[in-house]
Amino acid sequence: MNRIAATLDGMNTIVATVTKWLALLMVLVQFGIVLGRYVFGVNSIAVQESVLYMHATLFMLGAGYTLLVDKHVRVDIFYAKAAPRSRRAIDLFGHVFLLMPSMAALLYWSWPSVRNSWKILEGPISVGGIxxxxxxxxxxxxxxxxxMLQSLSEIIKLIVRGPK
Structure with a gap:
């Protein structure tokens, strides 16, 4: 079981290692956009949209890693002062009854839109865009x-290893 959790953790770590460079690239491209527009009078909608694409990629693909390193948003009204056993129960409940079902629902309900977008190779958001x-x-x-994979890893670790 530990090996499965480690493999799942490794997958999100690899994705995050590659994705994190988008933050730097996004800043550089945005700097280039500002420089191009205000210094040289040059503008490109596609380049502007590339910042949107990088931003979306950074956050969407980095979410699993954020869960891995426990830096996600936590409403800790009860959690902060809870005993380790209670924290474990809260985490298990959150993963099994809140996170996994909400991700499954999002995946289920978004899939037709994604499938149709691929079917027509949906074009740019703006005229002249990507x-x-x-x-x-x-x-x-x-x-x-x-x-969901990272949540599964966290569930395995909570069951096998116990609280952090």
């Missing part, structure tokens, strides 16, 4: 799957 909205929409199921 002709790959189908790739942008594909981030939704990727997000769901990566978060």
């Amino acid at each position: 002709e790959a909205v189908f790739l942008l929409k594909s981030l939704i199921p990727a997000f769901c799957i990566l978060v």
Whole structure:
């Protein structure tokens, strides 16, 4: 069981290692957009949309890793002062009854839109934009799957190893 959890953790770590470079690239491209527009009077909608694509990719593919390193948003009204055993119960409940079902629902309800987008190779958001909205929409199921895999890993670790 520990090996399964480690494999799932490794998958999200690899995705995050690759994805984190988008943050730097996004800043550089945005700097180039501002420089191009205000210094040289040059503008490109496709380049502007690329920042949107990088931002979406960074957050959607980084969500599983965020769960792995326990940096996600937590409403800790009870959690902060709870005993380790209670924290474990709260975490298990959250993963099994809240996170996994919500990700499954999002995956289920978004899939027709993603499928149709691929079917027609959906074009740009704006005229002159990037002709790959189908790739942008594909981030939704990727997000769901990566978060669900990491949630499964966390469930395994909570059951096998106990509280942190």
